[in-house]
Amino acid sequence: MKILQINSCHYRRGGADVVYLNTGDLLKQRGHEVFYFSMKDEKNLPDPYAEFFANSADTRNLSLIKKIQLAPTFIYNREAFNKLSLLLDEIKPDIAHIHLFLGKLSTSILKALKEKKIPVVATMHDYRLLCPAYLFLDGQNKICEKCVNGFYLNCTLNRCSEGNLFQSLMLSADAYFRKYRMNPIDYIHKFIFVSDFIRKKHSSFNPAYQPREKLLYNFVPDLDKIVPTSIKGDYFLFYGRLSREKGIDTLIKATEKAGIRLKVVGTGSLYEKYIAASYRNIEFLGYKTGHELSELIRHANFVIVPSEWYENNPLTILEAYSHGKPVIGSAIGGIPEIIDEGKTGFLFEAGNEPELIQKLLKADQLSEVDYQRMSLAARDFALSHFHPETHYRDLMNIYAELV
Numbered sequence: 001m002k003i004l005q006i007n008s009c010h011y012r013r014g015g016a017d018v019v020y021l022n023t024g025d026l027l028k029q030r031g032h033e034v035f036y037f038s039m040k041d042e043k044n045l046p047d048p049y050a051e052f053f054a055n056s057a058d059t060r061n062l063s064l065i066k067k068i069q070l071a072p073t074f075i076y077n078r079e080a081f082n083k084l085s086l087l088l089d090e091i092k093p094d095i096a097h098i099h100l101f102l103g104k105l106s107t108s109i110l111k112a113l114k115e116k117k118i119p120v121v122a123t124m125h126d127y128r129l130l131c132p133a134y135l136f137l138d139g140q141n142k143i144c145e146k147c148v149n150g151f152y153l154n155c156t157l158n159r160c161s162e163g164n165l166f167q168s169l170m171l172s173a174d175a176y177f178r179k180y181r182m183n184p185i186d187y188i189h190k191f192i193f194v195s196d197f198i199r200k201k202h203s204s205f206n207p208a209y210q211p212r213e214k215l216l217y218n219f220v221p222d223l224d225k226i227v228p229t230s231i232k233g234d235y236f237l238f239y240g241r242l243s244r245e246k247g248i249d250t251l252i253k254a255t256e257k258a259g260i261r262l263k264v265v266g267t268g269s270l271y272e273k274y275i276a277a278s279y280r281n282i283e284f285l286g287y288k289t290g291h292e293l294s295e296l297i298r299h300a301n302f303v304i305v306p307s308e309w310y311e312n313n314p315l316t317i318l319e320a321y322s323h324g325k326p327v328i329g330s331a332i333g334g335i336p337e338i339i340d341e342g343k344t345g346f347l348f349e350a351g352n353e354p355e356l357i358q359k360l361l362k363a364d365q366l367s368e369v370d371y372q373r374m375s376l377a378a379r380d381f382a383l384s385h386f387h388p389e390t391h392y393r394d395l396m397n398i399y400a401e402l403v
Contacts, residue, residue, distance in 0.1 A: 001403065002033045004093040004118070006084075008104040010038035010045055010053070012289075014241060015218075015315045016125035019194075020099040021045070022221050026392055035091050037084055039104055052087040054080040054105060067166060074103060074170055075177050081108035088116045094403050098122040098188070103171075107178060110187035119402035122184070123192040123216075127310065129184060130205050132171035133160035135309045139168070141244050143309070148205060152176055162244070162269075185209065189402050192216050192395075194313040195334025201310070214398050217338075218313045219391035220322045220382060228324030229298050230375035232368060235261040236328075236360065237300035239293065240316055242268035247306030247330060247350065254356040255282060260364055262304075265296060297323045301371075302363045305329040308350045313338065321382035324375040328359050338385065344378040 005027075007020040024034045036047050039056035047053075054077060073079070084105075096118045101109055113120050128134040131147055132155040138144035139159035146154040152175035154160075161167035178184060185208055192214050193199035202209045220226070236255070242248055248270060255262040262282045264274070275284050288296060297303065303320035305311070310333035317338055320327050329335045330350035339345045346363060348355040366374070 001095070001399065002035070002091065002093040003027055003399070004035045004037060004088075004091065004096040005099070006037045006096060006101060006105070006109060007099040008039055008101055009041060009043075009056075010036060010047060010050075011041065011043045013043075016100050016123075018315060019123065019125065019218055022219070023097065023395070025221065026219070026388055026395075030392060035087070035093060037087055037105075037109070039080075049087060049091070052083050052090070054083050056104065064166065067170075071170060071173070073106070075106060075174050076182075077104070077106040077108045080105045081112050084109050084112040085116070088112065088118065093118060095119045095121065095399050097399075100125060102128050102174065102178075106174075107182040107184060107187075110182065110184060114187050120188045121190045121192060121398060121402065122188045123194065124198055124202065125194065125312065127198070127201065129178075130202060131155075131160075132175040133168065135160075135245050137245055137309050139163045141308070147175070150179060152179070185212075188212070190214055190398055192398065194218055196337055197310065197334040198312050214394075216391065216394050216398070217385055218315060218318060219388045220318050220386045221388055223322055223382060223387055226294075226322045228322065228375070228379045230324050230372040232366070232371045233299045233301040235263050235300060236302050236304055236363075237263050237265065237296060237325075238304045238306070239265035239288070239296070240305075240314075242266050242270040242274065244270070245307065245309035247308040248274075250308070250351055250353050250356060251304060251306040252279070252282060254353050254360060256280075257353075258357045258360045258364075260360055263296065263300070265293065294323070297325055300325055302345070303327045304360075305335060306350075306356065307332060307335065309333070311335050318382065318386045321378040322386070324379045326363070326371075326374040326378045328356075328363060338381070340377070340381065344374065344381050 005024045009017055012018050028034045038053050040053045041056050096113050126134040132152050152172045155172045156168045159168045191212050199213055199215050264284045265288045267287050303325050305314055305316050307330050312334045317327050327345035329339045331347040332350040339347055341347050346359040348359045
């Protein structure tokens with residue numbers, strides 16, 4: 001089968017980008033012809049069809065005048081439409097699988113796919129089709145569902161995009177364009193939801209998703225090759241993007257008060273703030289990947305996922321389980337679906353610092369026997385729910401319904 005994978009960036013920047021590239025690798029390993037369409041970027045992985053990628057512009061670092069000039073492209077990228085149309089004529093795929101596309105590639109790619117009569121599957125990694133700012137967080141970092149009735153100007157009024165008025169206004173405009181001119185639900189044939197929480201959230205906002213919805217958890221590549229360990233480490237580990245929705249502020253405060261050792265891996269908008277401060281028991285290690293990151297996971301006690309937004313199916317938890325590491329996670333979004341309280345880890349109320357302290361101390365004081373039992377349960381959960389073979393089988397069933 002000829003399969004086109006589409007995503008706004010062609011390198012491993014965040015979780016959705018990792019899933020996009022992992023999915024392509026999985027399909028190629030099973031003998032399919034896989035093609036990619038994305039935006040041009042100096043950090044991109046090499047691709048034989050990179051000439052067809054659309055030009056990229058990071059509007060966040062541009063002047064206000066330049067941002068205003070690029071506003072129409074943010075909402076409807078004509079170049080992405082033209083480039084994708086040319087690529088489709090060149091490769092003639094059987095199906096297209098979309099990941100992140102709004103705000104860069106834009107809905108223009110949906111029109112190109114429809115004109116060429118290509119069946120379309122889209123994986124929902126976030127809530128962009130429901131919430132203009134995609135996180136269900138307002139400018140004060142509080143859970144917000146005010147746009148449920150389609151009054152997307154709330155995003156601007158509450159400055160939901162990192163407190164930035166212009167960015168919030170652009171997101172509101174984009175949401176209204178999709179509502180009245182190009183609604184993705186009219187162009188996408190199947191929606192893959194990576195957690196039951198996000199599936200139910202979309203269906204509750206708009207029942208039209210129900211006939212086209214499929215639940216499919218993310219997967220861990222080469223899961224069988226990962227050698228797990230049930231040895232209790234001497235530090236806790238957080239790794240991921242250091243940004244407002246990840247709950248890192250709550251984690252740092254709780255860790256300081258609990259007096260436990262924490263290693264923090266990752267970069268992001270809050271990174272400079274943290275490394276400028278001084279913490280007696282917390283290390284900030286910056287960006288890590290590959291074997292170095294795997295070793296940090298293997299030698300940890302617990303991995304911590306303290307998210308304060310409707311997190312879906314965090315790769316952090318999947319990878320931790322694969323290494324036999326239990327997880328402490330906030331009870332929000334899709335996280336409670338994959339943390340079995342007391343068996344594969346512990347849950348706490350998102351943003352609840354005292355409860356997080358309690359769970360950190362409880363985890364730290366586990367006996368070796370109890371820890372080993374939890375470690376084995378975490379690994380078993382990964383094998384049952386995140387195996388690449390299972391994922392491939394279910395993904396091909398979804399494709400087969402359309403091709």
